[in-house]
Amino acid sequence: MYLSINxxxxxxxxxxxxxxxxxxxHARDEKTGVPTYKKEVYxxxxxxxxxxVTNLVICTSLSGRNFNTIDKRGDxxxxxxxxxxxxGSLTSSSLFFNKVSRMNAPSMIExxxxxxxxxxxxxxxxxxxxGLINFGKFLVKKVLLDPHYIxxxxxxx
Numbered sequence: 001m002y003l004s005i006n007x008x009x010x011x012x013x014x015x016x017x018x019x020x021x022x023x024x025x026h027a028r029d030e031k032t033g034v035p036t037y038k039k040e041v042y043x044x045x046x047x048x049x050x051x052x053v054t055n056l057v058i059c060t061s062l063s064g065r066n067f068n069t070i071d072k073r074g075d076x077x078x079x080x081x082x083x084x085x086x087x088g089s090l091t092s093s094s095l096f097f098n099k100v101s102r103m104n105a106p107s108m109i110e111x112x113x114x115x116x117x118x119x120x121x122x123x124x125x126x127x128x129x130x131g132l133i134n135f136g137k138f139l140v141k142k143v144l145l146d147p148h149y150i151x152x153x154x155x156x157x
Contacts, residue, residue: 087124
């Protein structure tokens with residue numbers, strides 16, 4: 001089951017009233033429920049959230065789960081003004097789970113980091129293992145990341 005755009009906005013609004021200061025958004029196609037990269041869907045979600053809450057930090061997914069081109073993964077980063085996300089997720093390595101893998105070429109990660117930097121969007125470095133921290137340090141050395149980024153740790157037992 002997935003949330004519609006309106007349900008997502010309502011859930012974020014309720015969570016804000018309970019005290020959240022940041023939200024991480026994954027957009028889905030309204031008809032199929034399949035994850036989408038399309039900035040038009042993110043526009044509706046972000047506009048809906050900011051209609052009620054203007055000071056919430058909004059992080060959008062730049063997932064390569066279903067899309068692996070810079071124009072698709074970076075589509076949401078082209079939004080401007082109050083629709084521009086404050087942050088974008090950046091998984092800085094390929095991921096291998098029990099039954100599935102998610103490929104993230106180093107050039108893709110560098111391109112996304114560069115695009116975020118040029119737009120003033122703060123990266124959320126998603127950390128699934130220590131290798132992702134090391135690649136994050138590499139991006140800092142290449143000056144693709146400023147020291148203003150967030151690390152989010154995802155641990156599975």
